[in-house]
Amino acid sequence: MTPVQTNNLIDGKQTAEDIKVEIAAAVAKLKAAGHKVPHLAAVLVGHDGGSEAYVRNKVLACERVGFQSTLLRYEDDITEAALLAKVDELNRDPEIDGFIVQLPLPAHINPEKVIEAIRPEKDVDGFHPMNIGRMVAGLPALLPATPSGIVELLSRQGIKTSGKHCVVIGRSNIVGTPVSILLAKNLDNANCTVTLCHSRTENLAEICRTADIIVAAIGRPEFVTADMVRPGAVVIDVGTTRVADATKKSGYTLKGDVKFAEVAPLASAITPVPGGVGPMTIAMLLLNTLRAATGEIYPRATS
Structure with missing residues (x-):
């Protein structure tokens, strides 16, 4: 097998760190001016391993930039009514x-019911229909964290997007659909021609081979293989699936949606898993929290 290149890796971890430094500086200015520091709360239901790790990283990131954070934990038998009551309290x-x-x-x-219960101005995940609608209309909004993180990552890496053909694999409301919208926007860091593919797309490999940029967000480990990627393409891997691995102390290995070992030698740039899109998601969540705290997008929420 051809050795995997390392000089074409997109370092999402370092890019996210750069954004955190910028956010920390903004928080320091708020404190110096006598304003309260931003306060992010996270609600965690149950004991899903991936969710536990992700929320833990969010709390650590809050400490890193000077935010206040609150973690609210509930067992997985909490009723929907009780969870909605807590959302209302946080609102x-x-x-x-x-x-x-x-x-x-x-x-x-019902996750949709919970998402819709969050006030748009406090919806720092960017999932509320009002934030999605404003994004589609080109109005200021708290943008979905992972999609906006992908766009920001491409921009900060100096990867040209204007006029390029981007194939997005996966049409979820959390990643695939919103990132396809953002990349098609008439903006300096977008202006792509976007093809949105999914599980029922015919001739998927053929379509992918026409792409300058591939965003793999289908949630299937190692789904994108070398025969789907033309030489020189940029590959953004959104997937993070835990795959059983008895050789690991944790008992699992994190796999992306891209078969990294065979795709990396073809790509001009590629995100690793972990260390690619994941850190950017957290960075953009922090940025949304800062914007919510300062009223940059919406007027400050009132009780």
Whole structure:
């Protein structure tokens, strides 16, 4: 097998760190001016391993930039009504600038109902229909964290997007659909011609081979293989699936949606898993929280 290149890796971890430094500087200015520091709350239901790790990283990131953070934990038998009551309480709490309810939720809780219950001005995940609608209309909004993180990563890496053909694999409301919209926008760091593909797309490999940029967000480990990528393409891997691995102390290995070992030698630039899109998601969540706290997008929430 051809050795995997390393000089074409897109370092999402370092880019996210750069953004955190900028946010920390903004927080320091707020404190110096006598304003309260941004306060992010996270609601975690159950004990999903991936969610536990992700929320823990969010709390650590808050400490890194000088935010206040609150973690609210509930067992997976919490009722939908009780969770919605907590959302309402957070909506009305003037000390909380933004909050997230970590997904996935237990099967008995409707995630759409929970998302819609969050006030748009506190929706720092950027999932609320109002934020999505404003994004589509080109109005200021708290943007979905992972999609905006992908766009920001491409921009800060100096990867040209204007006029390029981008193929997005996956049409979820959390990543695939919103990133396709953002990359097609008439903006300096977008202006792509976007093809949105999914599980029922015919001739998927053929379509992918026409792409200058591939965003793999289908949630299937190692789904994108070398025969789907033309030499020189940029590959953004959004996937993070835990795959059983008895050789690891943790008992699992994180796999992306891209078969990295065979795709990396073809790509002009590629995100690793971990260390690619994941850190950017957290960085953009922090940026949304800062914007919510300062009223940059919406007027400050009132109780």
